[in-house]
Amino acid sequence: MLHLKDGLSLKSQLTVFSALVLHHTVVFLLLTHSCGGQSQVIGPSQPIVAIVGDEMILPCRLEPATDAVAMTLEWARPDLNPRFVHLWRDGRELLINKNPSYMGRTSLFIDKLKHGDISLKLSNVKLSDEGKYRCFIPSLGRESIVKIVVGAVSSPVIGITKNSSEVVLGCESKGWYPEPEVFWLDGEGNILSAGPTETVRGPDGLYTVSSRVTVEKTHTNRFTCRVQQQNINQTRETHIHVPDEFFMVPSSSAVYISIVLAVVFMCIVAVVFVVWRWRRNKIKTKKNHEDETEQREGEKKTKPSNNTELQVLMDGERDGEKPMAEREAMKDLVEGEGENKSKSKSNHIELQFDEEQIKRNQRMTEIQKMKKLKKEMGKLQEEREKKENEQKHAEEVVTRLMGQKKGLENQRERLQLQLEEVERQRDENERKIQSVDREITERERDKADLKIQKEAAEKDKDEDKKLLLEAKMGLDKRKAELEKELQKTEKTLESKEGEITKMIQRKSKAESQKEKINVKFEEIEKQRDDIKRKLESE
The missing domain is CATH 1.10.287 (Helix Hairpins)
Incomplete structure (x- = not known):
């Protein structure tokens, strides 16, 4: 009887163990299936080359394709502060903590988001855009790194000079990045031996290279200056044909x-x-x-x-x-x-x-007087040209300052629009925080919910509230920055207006002085003509 009871107990334990194993196996398979069906974030495996001033696309997609319109999408550069380049949430772009250098230069392909294409379009590429970009979907916990290499190119210019019996060609190319190489080629494509390349880096970070080579007469007299940069795979060439006359040596006859x-x-x-x-x-x-x-x-x-x-x-x-x-x-x-x-x-x-x-x-007195008048007319001519140059310079400065003023006014309008957008998002964020607080209060009053569901809901709401508070802090910070930048723009605009007024007054003064000089010049010219007629009559 005892043996039978032990056998039943052992059989019951085996049944429970089998059930547990089967349960865990089913859970594991479900989890595996769930993970296997989750989309992956895919980006390029090689760096992308972009040219300064152009537009470029940073590829990034979901595989298998998933509708990303309602997802939160982050494009960021970890080496920047703020790090966000483009932030997409709730079906629109958020300007929270967006890096100012990317304002107005980034966008997504809205019509392609539903097909899983989350690529970023970057306009007016700058040298500072070079670096690593992170394409990240927080809800999936997936990311991809896109590396950008930025370059700048320009076509070379060739000049020709003749030194005694030698013909020297000079090649110069401005606005390169990274630093390029310069080669000289003859008509058959053979590399010519040239002097060392001179390289100068400007304040904008771009390189200017120049090279000189002495050439001899060939059957084609065609030569090529080639400037290339292998890192960005860019090459620019300029060809020149040297006339035979440049190679002619003067004869003894x-x-x-x-x-x-x-x-x-x-x-x-x-x-x-x-x-x-x-x-x-x-x-x-x-x-x-x-x-x-x-x-x-x-x-x-x-x-x-x-x-x-x-x-x-x-x-x-x-x-x-x-x-x-x-x-x-x-x-x-x-x-x-x-x-x-x-x-x-x-x-x-x-x-x-x-x-x-x-x-x-x-007669000698009249001649001396005429010479003196001529000398005085020369001085007046120089003074008139000086005033004309001063007037022209003032006009150029006024034109430039007016352009800067217009740019500052546009910047002020843009900052005001951004400030209004931040205010709107801040108000909306405040309403969401109040809504979350109300829901938490209502859930605390609801005694019918299960304890575990209540704790999970409260945890989700606390997380949402935390995110909203962080967003609010970011909006407050962004608002302060925009207000400071707007104040700085207003001050700069006021300074430019003062400079414009000063230059306009300077221009008017130069015009007045020029008119006086013209009157005096005409009087002296009349005296000179009278003396000239008198001398001719004698």
Whole structure:
């Protein structure tokens, strides 16, 4: 009887054990099936290359395809603070803790979310966008890492110079990232031996490279400058054809002809100089001859008076009628008349000379005055050009400041819109927190619920409330940042308006000074024309 009782007990234990094993097996299979049916987050296995200024897509998808419209989706960069690049929740984008450098540059493909495509579109790529991005679905606990390599490229520019018998080609390319390599190729694609590449990195982080090579004449005279960057798999080329004339060396006959032409030119200059000196001497001799002729004519005019005197003396001697005293008086009279005539002629010549000297001095004075006016006009011209440049610079500065002002006004409007959006989300978040508090209170009052369900519900609500409180703190922080940035923008905008006013006043002052200079310039130009006409009439 005891043996039978022990057998029944053992059989009961085996039945319970089998039931437990079967239960655990079913649970394990259900869990395995559940895990096997859960979607995976799939991203690219290789880095993605993007070019500065372009648009790019960060691939990420769910496999098997699952509708992700109602899911929470996070695109983030762990190395940034805030780390969020794009946050999708409750069917829309949230700006909570979004990194400011990505504002307005990220978006999802809304029509593809229901097919499991959660790829991110990034516009206007910058150098700072390079890094690792995390595509994460919190409800699935799955993520994928997407790596981006950002590059910048530009086409090279070739210049050509000739040094004596050598032809040198120069190649320059600006705006590269990462640092590229430069190669020179001939018409057949062979690499040419060139000097070391010069590399300069600008304040924007972009590289400028330049290289020079000396080339010789070939049957094609075609050469290529190639700039490439292997990390981003980018290459840019520029071709040039050098004319045959650049490779021509000056011949000895050409040099001889040049020397002969130079000697002939110098001889012509010498002949012209000799002729000029000869004509000058001839004019001077002719003038001296005219002066001597005038002097002889004056002497001839005095001779008749002397002849008259002799005639009177001879008549007196023949007649013998006049006394000696009368003859002496007549002689003195004749000599006085000759001296007076000679002196009058000399005074007349001196007077003509003085008049010519006065005219010559007046002419020299007018010429000097004209030179002085010309010099003053040159100074006024320089001053006018300076004022024109100053006016042009002021206009350019005003235009630039107006553009900056417009950009600041757009930024202010954008910040105000973001601030309004944050306020709206903050109010909505506050309403959700109040709703959660009300539900928790109602559940505490509900005595009909099971204890375990009540604890689970309270735990879920506490979790939701915690998330909402964190979101509220993030919104408050974002609001403070936006208000600070808006205040800074307002201050900068006010400063720009002051600079614009100052530059407009400076421009008006330059225009006024320019007008005064133009009036003075016209007056001096009129004086110069009057002097010029006067000299031409003389």
